Amino acid sequence: MIIASALAPVFFVMGLGFFAGKRGMVDNLNIKSLNVFLMMFALPAALFTAIARTPRAVIIDNASLMLVLATCLLVIYGVMALLQWKLFRLSQADAAVLMLTVAFPNFASVGIPLIVGVYGPHAALAVAVAIATGACTISPLTLTLLELAKEGPGAGSGFAKFRVALWKSVTKPIIIAPLLAVVLALVGAPLPPLLDKTFSVIGVATGGAGLFLTGLILSAQPIRISPPVIIGVTLKNIIQPLLAAAVVFVLRVPQPLANEVILMVCIPCGFFGMVFGAGYGARPAVAGSTLVISSLFSMFTLAVAIALLAPHP
Numbered sequence: 001m002i003i004a005s006a007l008a009p010v011f012f013v014m015g016l017g018f019f020a021g022k023r024g025m026v027d028n029l030n031i032k033s034l035n036v037f038l039m040m041f042a043l044p045a046a047l048f049t050a051i052a053r054t055p056r057a058v059i060i061d062n063a064s065l066m067l068v069l070a071t072c073l074l075v076i077y078g079v080m081a082l083l084q085w086k087l088f089r090l091s092q093a094d095a096a097v098l099m100l101t102v103a104f105p106n107f108a109s110v111g112i113p114l115i116v117g118v119y120g121p122h123a124a125l126a127v128a129v130a131i132a133t134g135a136c137t138i139s140p141l142t143l144t145l146l147e148l149a150k151e152g153p154g155a156g157s158g159f160a161k162f163r164v165a166l167w168k169s170v171t172k173p174i175i176i177a178p179l180l181a182v183v184l185a186l187v188g189a190p191l192p193p194l195l196d197k198t199f200s201v202i203g204v205a206t207g208g209a210g211l212f213l214t215g216l217i218l219s220a221q222p223i224r225i226s227p228p229v230i231i232g233v234t235l236k237n238i239i240q241p242l243l244a245a246a247v248v249f250v251l252r253v254p255q256p257l258a259n260e261v262i263l264m265v266c267i268p269c270g271f272f273g274m275v276f277g278a279g280y281g282a283r284p285a286v287a288g289s290t291l292v293i294s295s296l297f298s299m300f301t302l303a304v305a306i307a308l309l310a311p312h313p
Helices: 002-022 032-052 057-060 063-088 092-103 107-119 121-136 137-151 159-170 173-186 193-203 205-218 227-251 257-265 272-278 285-309
Strands: none
Touching: 002 107, 002 205, 002 227, 032 107, 032 121, 032 137, 032 205, 032 285, 057 063, 057 173, 063 121, 063 193, 063 205, 063 257, 092 121, 092 137, 092 272, 092 285, 107 205, 107 257, 107 272, 107 285, 121 137, 121 257, 137 272, 137 285, 193 227, 205 285, 227 257, 257 272, 257 285, 272 285
16 A cells, blocks of 8 residues: 555656657656756755754764665766776766766656655755755766766766756755755754745645656657666666665664665656757757656655555554
């Protein structure tokens, strides 16, 4: 029952987005407006209210979460970079999109409805930390690679581009909102009821909008099975969760946080890579196929993960 109640809403709304895109009811290529609504407004508001309501002690107890997530994201990102260098031989821009697609789970869309559905409202804090971790680590690395590919050799130093990409990343609302909320929670400043209610009005749209957007993106992607796709899905859906379990064990992360972070890493490939790449004219079919197959395969892997990790009454 827990598995059905957690997964049915997620895949139903994703299916609606997929159906709407395939039937041409919603444009599945020009998705900038919906993406801006989600990433610039709804999701930051949802994360802000979720964290600002959290007691200081709970936030401190979640400190190990960022280390676990950063390790899992960076290791898979590095493995994909090594495979690109030694095996895939994609263009730099296409490789950057694929690397981020595989390494960065779909926290923004699937994270909140799935994790909160399994563990309760308090788990929204873990999702906020997960998004912030990815946005401060592998996202700026990807933007740097895309900038370098766009401008070509001799167009300024790589360090300067990385600095610009990092600044662009950390000044986005999706990063500023949870960080500001953490500060408010740590100093014990109560969230004014009027502000809480105001932000909640738009924040509640996050889960539905994110899942619908994911389905919309999936509907525009051709599916072509190839070695990079198979390897990417294996790394994302199987190896990364096992890595998370190993890191949690080594660091002795306490429960229920340990199970929460492992389940979050079981979330399939995210669409950030495709969104970033679209801004640079890079929409590789291999990344789209990996995104689609990872999402479909996750119906099985997430069901197994929830059966193993969900709290039992």
